[in-house]
Amino acid sequence: MKIIRRGILAGLTAVALGGVSFATVPAYAEGTVTVSVPQDPASWDPIDTFLVAWAAVATNIYDGLTYRGPDMEIVPGLAESWEELDDGKRIRFKLRQNVKFHNGEEFNAEAVKFTFDRLLGDEGAKGPQRSNYTSIESVEIIDPFTVDFKLNAPDPVLLTKLAGYGAMIVPPKYVQEQGEAFNLNPVGTGAFKFVSYNPKVDIKLEANPDYWGGAPKISELNYRFISEPSTAVAELQAGRIDIVVPPTIPIAMIPVIEGASNLEVVSVPGPTVDALRFNTRDGITTDLKVRQAIIMSVDRATIVEAILAGQASEIVSFQSALSFGHDPELQGLPYDPEGAKKLLAEAGIPQGAPLQIDIRSNDASMNEVAQVIVSYLQAVGLNPTIKPYETSTLISDIIPQGKTGAMFQQKWGGWTFDYDNTAYAMYHTGEQWNPYGNDPELDRLLESQRPLTDRNEREKVLKEIGKYVADQALELPLYNTNAIYGVSKRVKNFVAAPDNRLKLNEITVE
Structure with missing residues (x-):
């Protein structure tokens, strides 16, 4: 069994949307990876969920202003940089330019303000994420690619929170047009784009060749919802699953995976x-x-x-x-x-x-x-x-x-x-x-x-x-x-994430 204490993920990942025109995946992005997650989150809207199973998938669809990889370090995401102003009562974010959502909308300050107005407003009140971000009093647009977060109180972990879940940036026009349908047809800025969702069965993604962090090295990324551990492990053994994410694998099944020459167990604290x-x-x-x-x-x-x-x-x-x-x-x-x-x-x-x-x-x-x-x-x-x-x-x-x-x-x-x-x-x-x-x-x-x-x-x-x-x-x-992850050895460059939020744009397959 491979025990990893820390890892560094080389790049970022994301996803795109069904119902929107898809760009052709370049020839150098080849291969399909299938991942087993133990639960269907039932909604792909960032403000609707607290589930790790959601993050295991949606980390490859959406981006936040910041990003935290397996090394636990906070680094720039959709924000290139940030600084504290007014004795910490305000945080100014400089945003990346030339980034587009999967539906073609431009990522800019308007998108950031819309995302957080929605999260902290009536829509966010319906879900479980708003209470994590109540230190944000308002988001103010300084120019098309600069925003200020005005805080009503210091939040020592705000930059970490901006890297996940409710803080994922969404496209304003698309969300307003789709309404509740956005739950089932997600669009972000990430490395992979949404293709289809079959509730209780699977969600399918394809590479976003225009991803700002670099085109993914695989062409398709599919997730199957398998709640029964023995089924997930059997599918891994049969080669129909490439990665089984935590907390699926029970301790008793570790020897089963270790005994297969084409599989490995990767365990990280x-x-x-x-x-x-x-x-x-x-x-x-x-x-x-x-x-x-x-x-x-x-x-x-x-x-x-x-x-x-x-x-x-x-x-x-x-x-x-x-x-x-x-x-x-x-x-x-x-x-x-x-x-x-x-x-x-x-x-x-x-x-x-x-x-x-x-x-x-x-x-x-x-x-x-x-x-x-x-x-x-x-x-x-x-x-x-x-x-x-x-x-x-x-x-x-x-x-x-x-x-x-x-x-x-x-x-x-x-x-x-x-x-x-x-x-x-x-x-x-x-x-x-x-x-x-x-x-x-x-x-x-x-x-x-x-x-x-x-x-x-x-x-x-x-x-x-x-x-x-x-x-x-x-x-x-x-x-x-x-x-504890179960991984097929056909998957290369896999780095286990301690928090289950796997970005998979850098993996390749044989």
């Missing part, structure tokens, strides 16, 4: 963390002692080594060690089943008390881990059951609507590698990932770190948030998983 969060509104998990007891019942070290084969690391707070705000000194509750029994007794919890654990049905590793957790909880006198949900149902309905059992799986990419992006979404009152919490002190801490421009001071507050959450036992933190 990533931001994705898993936890079982608590319903703090209903049932026995409203009691802090019960939550602490559950955490103390589970031997996470054994899970990481025995179930996950070392392809993960334990976590104490809901972030990876690569996250800004991670506190290596923070001590979690120890594995102590006898202490857990004592706490349950003090809380008056009877033997055999029921406990429902909601998980994603297609997450093979979590399914196995959940079975082990059931055994641990049974050992301290609880009666847990597992309720699997189709992923989109769990994350789009059950969790946001507060309809979970006592515990529910939360898998979070933390793609900004900054604890704010995770903690604010998970713990601030009113956020969709926080259906049960209403803690004024935690809200105060979360809000207090956002305006801080002193990196050290902000880091202190983020660590304080991590400790506060641990003290309140708001979740059973489990592990930070590696990003």
